[in-house]
Amino acid sequence: MKITTVETFVLGERQVLVRIGTDEGLAGWGDASLEHKPGTVVAAIRELSGHLIGADPLPVTAHWQRLTRGGFYRGGGVLSSAVAGLDMALWDIRGRFFDAPVHVLLGGPCRDRVRLYTHAWGPPEHTGNPQRARDLVEAGYTLVKASVAGPVGFLDSPAMTAKFVDDLTALREAVGPGADFGIDLHGRVSVHHARRLADAVAHTAPAFLEEPLRPEHSRLIGRLTAATSVPIATGERLFSREEFVPVLEGGIAIAQPDPAHAGGITEVFRIATMAESYDVQLAPHCPLGPVALAACVQLDLAVPNFYAQEHIIDLSSAASEDLAILRNPEVLVAVNGHIERPTGPGLGIEIDEDAVRAAHQPDLLMPTGNPQWRYADGGFAEW
Structure with missing residues:
Protein backbone atom coordinates (compact mmCIF):
# COMPACT_ATOMS: atom_id res chain seq x y z
CA MET A 1 0.00 0.00 0.00
CA LYS A 2 1.34 3.42 -1.01
CA ILE A 3 0.25 6.99 -0.33
CA THR A 4 -0.92 8.60 -3.56
CA THR A 5 -2.55 11.89 -2.49
CA VAL A 6 -2.40 14.47 0.29
CA GLU A 7 -5.29 16.95 0.08
CA THR A 8 -6.33 19.86 2.27
CA PHE A 9 -9.78 21.36 2.74
CA VAL A 10 -10.38 24.74 4.36
CA LEU A 11 -13.84 24.75 5.94
CA GLY A 12 -13.30 27.88 8.02
CA GLU A 13 -10.79 29.77 10.13
CA ARG A 14 -10.90 26.96 12.71
CA GLN A 15 -11.25 23.93 10.46
CA VAL A 16 -8.57 22.74 8.05
CA LEU A 17 -8.95 19.06 7.18
CA VAL A 18 -6.34 16.75 5.64
CA ARG A 19 -7.13 13.68 3.54
CA ILE A 20 -4.42 11.12 2.77
CA GLY A 21 -5.35 8.68 -0.01
CA THR A 22 -3.73 5.38 -0.99
CA ASP A 23 -3.51 3.15 -4.03
CA GLU A 24 -5.62 0.51 -2.26
CA GLY A 25 -8.57 2.82 -1.69
CA LEU A 26 -8.05 3.36 2.03
CA ALA A 27 -8.08 7.01 3.07
CA GLY A 28 -7.52 8.76 6.37
CA TRP A 29 -8.61 12.14 7.69
CA GLY A 30 -7.00 14.56 10.12
CA ASP A 31 -7.50 18.08 11.44
CA ALA A 32 -4.61 20.53 11.04
CA SER A 33 -6.47 23.63 12.17
CA LEU A 34 -4.40 26.44 13.61
CA GLU A 35 -6.96 29.05 14.51
CA HIS A 36 -7.11 31.90 11.98
CA LYS A 37 -4.06 30.61 10.04
CA PRO A 38 -5.65 28.31 7.44
CA GLY A 39 -3.58 29.35 4.44
CA THR A 40 -0.30 29.18 6.36
CA VAL A 41 -0.93 25.64 7.56
CA VAL A 42 -2.12 24.50 4.13
CA ALA A 43 1.16 25.74 2.64
CA ALA A 44 3.13 23.85 5.30
CA ILE A 45 1.20 20.64 4.58
CA ARG A 46 1.89 21.00 0.88
CA GLU A 47 5.62 21.33 1.60
CA LEU A 48 5.62 18.35 3.99
CA SER A 49 3.63 16.06 1.70
CA GLY A 50 6.73 15.20 -0.28
CA HIS A 51 7.84 13.06 2.66
CA LEU A 52 4.70 10.93 2.24
CA ILE A 53 3.81 10.53 -1.44
CA GLY A 54 4.81 7.05 -2.56
CA ALA A 55 5.44 5.78 0.97
CA ASP A 56 3.73 3.04 2.97
CA PRO A 57 1.32 4.84 5.36
CA LEU A 58 1.47 2.26 8.16
CA PRO A 59 4.77 3.12 9.98
CA VAL A 60 3.24 6.21 11.61
CA THR A 61 6.02 6.90 14.11
CA ALA A 62 8.68 6.76 11.42
CA HIS A 63 6.68 9.25 9.37
CA TRP A 64 6.27 11.50 12.42
CA GLN A 65 10.05 11.56 12.85
CA ARG A 66 10.61 12.60 9.25
CA LEU A 67 7.81 15.14 9.21
CA THR A 68 8.89 16.73 12.48
CA ARG A 69 12.67 16.51 12.20
CA GLY A 70 13.24 16.13 8.48
CA GLY A 71 13.79 19.85 8.07
CA PHE A 72 16.66 21.66 9.74
CA TYR A 73 14.14 24.09 11.26
CA ARG A 74 11.26 22.54 13.16
CA GLY A 75 8.63 23.18 15.81
CA GLY A 76 6.27 26.07 16.40
CA GLY A 77 2.54 26.28 15.96
CA VAL A 78 2.39 26.19 12.16
CA LEU A 79 4.66 23.22 11.49
CA SER A 80 3.39 21.29 14.53
CA SER A 81 -0.22 21.76 13.39
CA ALA A 82 0.63 20.63 9.87
CA VAL A 83 2.33 17.52 11.26
CA ALA A 84 -0.66 16.97 13.57
CA GLY A 85 -3.17 16.80 10.75
CA LEU A 86 -1.00 14.42 8.75
CA ASP A 87 -0.35 12.27 11.81
CA MET A 88 -4.08 11.94 12.58
CA ALA A 89 -4.79 10.93 8.98
CA LEU A 90 -2.03 8.30 9.09
CA TRP A 91 -3.44 6.86 12.34
CA ASP A 92 -6.89 6.83 10.73
CA ILE A 93 -5.52 4.77 7.82
CA ARG A 94 -3.66 2.46 10.20
CA GLY A 95 -6.85 1.83 12.18
CA ARG A 96 -8.82 1.11 9.03
CA PHE A 97 -6.14 -1.24 7.74
CA PHE A 98 -6.21 -3.28 10.96
CA ASP A 99 -10.00 -2.76 11.39
CA ALA A 100 -9.55 -1.33 14.87
CA PRO A 101 -10.08 2.02 16.61
CA VAL A 102 -6.93 4.03 17.24
CA HIS A 103 -7.33 3.63 21.01
CA GLY A 344 -15.45 2.00 14.52
CA PRO A 345 -12.01 1.75 12.90
CA GLY A 346 -9.44 4.53 12.87
CA LEU A 347 -10.76 7.75 14.39
CA GLY A 348 -14.20 6.12 14.71
CA ILE A 349 -15.93 8.60 12.40
CA GLU A 350 -16.99 8.36 8.76
CA ILE A 351 -16.47 11.52 6.72
CA ASP A 352 -18.99 12.63 4.11
CA GLU A 353 -16.36 13.43 1.49
CA ASP A 354 -18.83 15.10 -0.85
CA ALA A 355 -19.92 17.46 1.94
CA VAL A 356 -16.32 18.36 2.74
CA ARG A 357 -15.46 19.05 -0.89
CA ALA A 358 -18.57 21.20 -1.26
CA ALA A 359 -17.71 23.21 1.86
CA HIS A 360 -14.08 23.86 0.90
CA GLN A 361 -13.20 27.59 0.76
CA PRO A 362 -10.03 27.89 -1.34
CA ASP A 363 -10.10 31.67 -1.23
CA LEU A 364 -10.07 32.06 2.57
CA LEU A 365 -6.78 33.95 2.47
CA MET A 366 -7.61 36.94 4.69
CA PRO A 367 -9.15 35.48 7.87
CA THR A 368 -10.80 37.73 10.40
CA GLY A 369 -8.49 36.58 13.20
CA ASN A 370 -8.74 37.13 16.94
CA PRO A 371 -10.35 40.21 18.47
CA GLN A 372 -7.76 42.95 18.89
CA TRP A 373 -7.93 44.41 22.40
CA ARG A 374 -6.31 47.56 23.76
CA TYR A 375 -5.92 49.01 27.22
CA ALA A 376 -7.34 52.43 28.03
CA ASP A 377 -4.00 54.02 27.15
CA GLY A 378 -4.05 52.43 23.69
CA GLY A 379 -1.47 49.73 24.46
CA PHE A 380 -1.82 46.14 23.29
CA ALA A 381 -3.87 43.84 25.54
CA GLU A 382 -3.91 40.03 25.42
CA TRP A 383 -7.10 38.48 24.08
Missing part, protein backbone atom coordinates in the same frame (compact mmCIF):
# COMPACT_ATOMS: atom_id res chain seq x y z
CA VAL A 104 -7.17 -0.15 20.60
CA LEU A 105 -3.92 0.20 18.65
CA LEU A 106 -2.58 2.42 21.45
CA GLY A 107 -3.11 -0.33 24.03
CA GLY A 108 -6.85 -0.62 24.45
CA PRO A 109 -9.49 1.37 26.31
CA CYS A 110 -8.88 2.54 29.86
CA ARG A 111 -12.56 3.55 30.26
CA ASP A 112 -15.96 3.05 28.72
CA ARG A 113 -16.85 6.69 28.09
CA VAL A 114 -15.22 10.11 27.92
CA ARG A 115 -16.14 12.90 30.33
CA LEU A 116 -16.87 16.17 28.51
CA TYR A 117 -16.80 19.80 29.44
CA THR A 118 -17.90 22.85 27.50
CA HIS A 119 -18.18 26.57 27.99
CA ALA A 120 -20.59 28.58 30.11
CA TRP A 121 -20.18 31.60 27.88
CA GLY A 122 -20.49 34.86 29.80
CA PRO A 123 -22.03 38.16 28.73
CA PRO A 124 -19.66 41.12 28.23
CA GLU A 125 -17.57 41.93 31.33
CA HIS A 126 -18.68 38.74 33.11
CA THR A 127 -16.83 35.48 33.75
CA GLY A 128 -19.36 32.85 32.77
CA ASN A 129 -23.13 32.65 32.50
CA PRO A 130 -24.64 31.02 35.62
CA GLN A 131 -27.86 30.02 33.84
CA ARG A 132 -26.00 28.25 31.05
CA ALA A 133 -23.79 26.55 33.63
CA ARG A 134 -26.87 25.35 35.47
CA ASP A 135 -28.43 24.09 32.23
CA LEU A 136 -25.31 22.14 31.35
CA VAL A 137 -25.20 20.47 34.75
CA GLU A 138 -28.88 19.56 34.42
CA ALA A 139 -28.01 17.99 31.03
CA GLY A 140 -25.47 15.74 32.73
CA TYR A 141 -22.23 17.70 32.56
CA THR A 142 -20.11 17.46 35.71
CA LEU A 143 -17.65 20.15 34.55
CA VAL A 144 -18.09 23.48 32.76
CA LYS A 145 -15.66 26.27 31.94
CA ALA A 146 -15.73 30.05 31.68
CA SER A 147 -13.14 32.59 30.53
CA VAL A 148 -12.11 35.57 32.62
CA ALA A 149 -13.57 38.83 31.37
CA GLY A 150 -10.87 40.90 29.76
CA PRO A 151 -8.66 42.63 29.12
CA VAL A 152 -6.89 42.22 32.46
CA GLY A 153 -4.28 44.69 33.63
CA PHE A 154 -0.82 43.69 34.82
CA LEU A 155 -1.94 44.45 38.39
CA ASP A 156 -5.59 45.14 37.88
CA SER A 157 -7.83 47.06 40.26
CA PRO A 158 -9.51 45.79 43.43
CA ALA A 159 -12.80 46.32 41.60
CA MET A 160 -11.76 43.82 38.92
CA THR A 161 -10.83 41.26 41.58
CA ALA A 162 -14.11 41.80 43.42
CA LYS A 163 -16.10 41.35 40.20
CA PHE A 164 -14.16 38.15 39.45
CA VAL A 165 -15.01 36.82 42.91
CA ASP A 166 -18.68 37.68 42.47
CA ASP A 167 -18.84 35.92 39.10
CA LEU A 168 -17.19 32.75 40.42
CA THR A 169 -19.42 32.75 43.49
CA ALA A 170 -22.42 32.86 41.14
CA LEU A 171 -21.01 29.98 39.08
CA ARG A 172 -20.47 27.86 42.18
CA GLU A 173 -24.04 28.50 43.28
CA ALA A 174 -25.29 27.61 39.77
CA VAL A 175 -23.47 24.26 39.44
CA GLY A 176 -23.76 23.27 43.09
CA PRO A 177 -21.30 21.21 45.13
CA GLY A 178 -21.70 18.10 42.98
CA ALA A 179 -20.17 19.58 39.81
CA ASP A 180 -17.06 21.55 38.94
CA PHE A 181 -16.13 24.63 36.97
CA GLY A 182 -12.80 25.63 35.50
CA ILE A 183 -11.74 29.20 34.79
CA ASP A 184 -9.72 30.02 31.69
CA LEU A 185 -7.41 32.97 32.32
CA HIS A 186 -6.45 32.77 28.61
CA GLY A 187 -2.90 33.97 29.11
CA ARG A 188 -4.27 37.42 29.98
CA VAL A 189 -2.89 37.60 33.51
CA SER A 190 0.55 38.35 34.96
CA VAL A 191 2.05 35.91 37.45
CA HIS A 192 1.64 38.53 40.17
CA HIS A 193 -2.04 39.24 39.52
CA ALA A 194 -2.74 35.54 38.99
CA ARG A 195 -1.62 34.87 42.57
CA ARG A 196 -3.95 37.60 43.78
CA LEU A 197 -6.90 36.15 41.83
CA ALA A 198 -6.19 32.59 42.97
CA ASP A 199 -6.17 33.69 46.61
CA ALA A 200 -9.39 35.63 46.17
CA VAL A 201 -11.41 32.78 44.61
CA ALA A 202 -9.98 29.73 46.38
CA HIS A 203 -13.10 29.52 48.57
CA THR A 204 -15.25 28.85 45.47
CA ALA A 205 -13.16 25.69 44.82
CA PRO A 206 -12.58 25.99 41.05
CA ALA A 207 -11.55 22.73 39.42
CA PHE A 208 -8.64 24.59 37.85
CA LEU A 209 -7.31 27.93 36.69
CA GLU A 210 -6.32 27.47 33.05
CA GLU A 211 -3.45 29.15 31.23
CA PRO A 212 -2.82 31.85 33.82
CA LEU A 213 0.39 32.89 32.04
CA ARG A 214 1.42 33.42 28.43
CA PRO A 215 3.28 30.41 27.01
CA GLU A 216 6.54 32.34 26.82
CA HIS A 217 6.40 32.62 30.62
CA SER A 218 5.96 28.87 31.20
CA ARG A 219 9.16 28.70 33.26
CA LEU A 220 7.54 31.00 35.85
CA ILE A 221 4.48 28.87 36.54
CA GLY A 222 6.02 27.29 39.64
CA ARG A 223 5.74 30.68 41.36
CA LEU A 224 1.97 30.35 41.03
CA THR A 225 1.49 26.66 41.78
CA ALA A 226 3.52 27.04 44.98
CA ALA A 227 1.37 29.96 46.12
CA THR A 228 -2.14 28.50 45.79
CA SER A 229 -4.18 25.40 46.48
CA VAL A 230 -6.20 25.96 43.29
CA PRO A 231 -5.06 23.43 40.63
CA ILE A 232 -3.35 24.97 37.62
CA ALA A 233 -3.93 23.78 34.04
CA THR A 234 -2.05 24.80 30.91
CA GLY A 235 -0.64 23.61 27.61
CA GLU A 236 -2.84 24.56 24.66
CA ARG A 237 0.01 26.69 23.23
CA LEU A 238 2.77 24.19 23.96
CA PHE A 239 3.64 21.96 21.03
CA SER A 240 5.99 19.20 22.20
CA ARG A 241 7.15 17.09 25.13
CA GLU A 242 10.11 19.38 25.52
CA GLU A 243 7.89 22.45 25.87
CA PHE A 244 5.84 20.68 28.55
CA VAL A 245 8.86 19.96 30.76
CA PRO A 246 8.93 23.39 32.51
CA VAL A 247 5.23 23.32 33.40
CA LEU A 248 5.30 19.69 34.53
CA GLU A 249 8.29 20.44 36.73
CA GLY A 250 6.54 23.64 37.82
CA GLY A 251 3.72 21.69 39.44
CA ILE A 252 0.69 21.97 37.17
CA ALA A 253 -2.22 19.60 37.83
CA ILE A 254 -3.67 19.28 34.33
CA ALA A 255 -1.89 19.24 30.96
CA GLN A 256 -3.90 20.56 28.00
CA PRO A 257 -2.08 19.81 24.76
CA ASP A 258 -4.09 20.23 21.58
CA PRO A 259 -3.75 17.17 19.30
CA ALA A 260 -4.42 19.41 16.27
CA HIS A 261 -1.44 21.60 17.22
CA ALA A 262 0.98 19.50 19.27
CA GLY A 263 2.13 17.00 16.66
CA GLY A 264 -1.03 14.89 16.55
CA ILE A 265 -1.90 11.62 18.25
CA THR A 266 1.70 10.41 18.27
CA GLU A 267 3.10 13.31 20.28
CA VAL A 268 0.14 13.91 22.59
CA PHE A 269 0.13 10.25 23.63
CA ARG A 270 3.77 10.68 24.64
CA ILE A 271 3.02 13.95 26.44
CA ALA A 272 0.31 12.13 28.41
CA THR A 273 2.70 9.33 29.32
CA MET A 274 5.30 11.82 30.51
CA ALA A 275 2.67 13.79 32.46
CA GLU A 276 1.62 10.67 34.35
CA SER A 277 5.08 10.52 35.92
CA TYR A 278 4.42 13.97 37.42
CA ASP A 279 0.95 13.02 38.76
CA VAL A 280 -0.60 15.25 36.11
CA GLN A 281 -3.80 14.44 34.24
CA LEU A 282 -4.69 15.10 30.60
CA ALA A 283 -7.48 17.38 29.37
CA PRO A 284 -6.89 17.89 25.64
CA HIS A 285 -7.65 21.33 24.28
CA CYS A 286 -10.23 21.22 21.46
CA PRO A 287 -12.05 24.39 20.33
CA LEU A 288 -12.28 22.86 16.84
CA GLY A 289 -14.48 20.60 14.73
CA PRO A 290 -15.55 16.96 14.83
CA VAL A 291 -12.41 15.44 13.29
CA ALA A 292 -10.18 17.03 15.93
CA LEU A 293 -12.63 15.98 18.63
CA ALA A 294 -12.69 12.39 17.36
CA ALA A 295 -8.88 12.26 17.57
CA CYS A 296 -9.05 13.60 21.13
CA VAL A 297 -11.58 10.93 22.11
CA GLN A 298 -9.27 8.19 20.86
CA LEU A 299 -6.49 9.55 23.07
CA ASP A 300 -8.84 10.05 26.02
CA LEU A 301 -9.78 6.40 25.92
CA ALA A 302 -6.19 5.18 25.65
CA VAL A 303 -4.41 7.09 28.43
CA PRO A 304 -4.82 6.18 32.13
CA ASN A 305 -4.40 9.77 33.35
CA PHE A 306 -7.33 11.32 31.47
CA TYR A 307 -9.29 14.10 33.23
CA ALA A 308 -11.89 15.63 30.88
CA GLN A 309 -12.38 16.55 27.23
CA GLU A 310 -13.14 20.08 26.05
CA HIS A 311 -15.52 20.79 23.18
CA ILE A 312 -17.21 23.90 21.82
CA ILE A 313 -19.26 22.39 18.99
CA ASP A 314 -22.88 21.37 19.47
CA LEU A 315 -23.03 17.70 20.47
CA SER A 316 -26.64 17.73 21.61
CA SER A 317 -27.97 15.60 18.74
CA ALA A 318 -26.98 13.83 15.54
CA ALA A 319 -28.77 16.60 13.65
CA SER A 320 -26.27 19.21 14.87
CA GLU A 321 -24.95 21.35 12.03
CA ASP A 322 -21.49 21.07 13.62
CA LEU A 323 -21.54 17.32 12.86
CA ALA A 324 -22.87 17.67 9.31
CA ILE A 325 -19.65 16.45 7.64
CA LEU A 326 -20.04 13.06 9.37
CA ARG A 327 -22.02 10.13 8.01
CA ASN A 328 -22.22 8.71 11.56
CA PRO A 329 -22.66 11.82 13.73
CA GLU A 330 -24.30 9.80 16.51
CA VAL A 331 -20.89 8.57 17.71
CA LEU A 332 -20.03 12.08 18.97
CA VAL A 333 -23.38 12.93 20.55
CA ALA A 334 -23.11 13.74 24.25
CA VAL A 335 -24.98 11.40 26.57
CA ASN A 336 -25.22 12.71 30.15
CA GLY A 337 -22.12 14.83 29.62
CA HIS A 338 -20.07 11.96 28.13
CA ILE A 339 -19.21 10.42 24.77
CA GLU A 340 -19.61 6.67 24.72
CA ARG A 341 -16.60 4.70 23.46
CA PRO A 342 -16.67 4.58 19.65
CA THR A 343 -15.90 1.16 18.20
